[in-house]
Amino acid sequence: MLKIINHGCNGKMGRVISRLVSEKSDCKIVAGIDKNPSSSDFPIYTSLKDVKEDADVIIDFSFHSAVPELLKNAELKKIPVVVATTGLSDDELCTLKEAAKTIPIFRSANMSLGINILINLVKEAAKILQNNYDIEIIEKHHNMKKDAPSGTALMIADAINEVLTEKKEYIYGRHSKTDTRKENELGIHAIRGGTIVGEHEVIFAGHDEILTISHSARSREIFAIGALKAAEFIVNQKPGLYDMNSLLEKG
Numbered sequence: 358m359l360k361i362i363n364h365g366c367n368g369k370m371g372r373v374i375s376r377l378v379s380e381k382s383d384c385k386i387v388a389g390i391d392k393n394p395s396s397s398d399f400p401i402y403t404s405l406k407d408v409k410e411d412a413d414v415i416i417d418f419s420f421h422s423a424v425p426e427l428l429k430n431a432e433l434k435k436i437p438v439v440v441a442t443t444g445l446s447d448d449e450l451c452t453l454k455e456a457a458k459t460i461p462i463f464r465s466a467n468m469s470l471g472i473n474i475l476i477n478l479v480k481e482a483a484k485i486l487q488n489n490y491d492i493e494i495i496e497k498h499h500n501m502k503k504d505a506p507s508g509t510a511l512m513i514a515d516a517i518n519e520v521l522t523e524k525k526e527y528i529y530g531r532h533s534k535t536d537t538r539k540e541n542e543l544g545i546h547a548i549r550g551g552t553i554v555g556e557h558e559v560i561f562a563g564h565d566e567i568l569t570i571s572h573s574a575r576s577r578e579i580f581a582i583g584a585l586k587a588a589e590f591i592v593n594q595k596p597g598l599y600d601m602n603s604l605l606e607k608g
């Protein structure tokens with residue numbers, strides 16, 4: 358029985374995690390953590406330091422500024438963490454990398470299988486098309502999303518840059534720009550509206566032809582399923598930083 362702490366349990370993703378876990382027989386939520394506690398069938402705390410229950414793993418869908426304190430306490434309690442929260446600053450990312458020296462940490466801005474396949478396809482296309490095609494990323498999310506661009510858009514952009522001979526400069530929207538697009542640009546554009554779960558589109562625009570590779574999330578369950586798989590995976594790992602590639606390699 359995998360004993361899970363649900364960090365951000367009262368949020369949109371935290372609630373999906375709780376629902377999916379309640380439908381499974383091989384794992385359970387032993388405690389939740391949220392800055393806005395409410396009643397639940399498991400105890401809810403405002404910080405990991407107060408959690409009394411014994412746990413194997415923490416799944417985190419919260420807010421970027423909550424991550425450093427979570428990791429500090431996870432290190433003290435020696436509990437592996439799945440970090441799904443996006444929008445981490447450079448300093449917060451440094452803290453995460455330091456913590457991964459003590460405990461296993463799984464981090465991905467997108468826990469869906471599809472986006473991780475998209476990244477592999479986009480890398481192949483980028484290698485071939487890098488000299489003659491302009492690359493732009495468009496992401497669309499619901500009107501409650503706080504960070505922009507999405508963590509996934511940045512993860513896709515970083516993956517593209519990894520395989521390019523000449524690295525691109527990220528351009529976030531083109532408001533106030535008064536010159537034409539430069540070859541070294543990689544445009545990243547964020548749209549917010551309604552209840553859009555998450556759409557990512559990578560456009561390779563060349564002379565008289567456009568290649569578009571896209572992914573559309575139709576429910577939050579795909580992220581929760583991925584996070585639960587990551588949780589099962591991370592509990593058996595040594596301290597270190599793991600991502601979706603580690604999980605996909607495992608098969």
Ligand SMILES: NC(=O)C1=CN([C@@H]2O[C@H](COP(=O)(O)OP(=O)(O)OC[C@H]3O[C@@H](n4cnc5c(N)ncnc54)[C@H](O)[C@@H]3O)[C@@H](O)[C@H]2O)C=CC1
Pocket residue numbers: 364365366367368369370371390391392393403417418419420421422423440441442443444465466467468469504508580
């Ligand atoms: N990696 C992935 O596959 C996915 C990542 N996300 C990311 O997960 C995060 C959460 O997304 P949602 O659930 O939609 O947001 P949400 O705003 O609905 O939920 C966040 C929850 O975290 C809680 N929280 C905020 N600060 C806290 C703190 N200091 N301590 C404890 N709890 C705190 C809030 O009270 C809230 O209940 C976002 O960063 C989002 O981008 C969302 C979906 C998929």
Ligand SMILES: O=C(O)C1=N[C@H](C(=O)O)C[C@H](O)C1
Pocket residue numbers: 443466467498502503506507508509510554555556
């Ligand atoms: O906030 C969300 O909802 C999502 N956030 C992640 C991101 O920032 O990439 C992943 C997913 O697209 C949903």
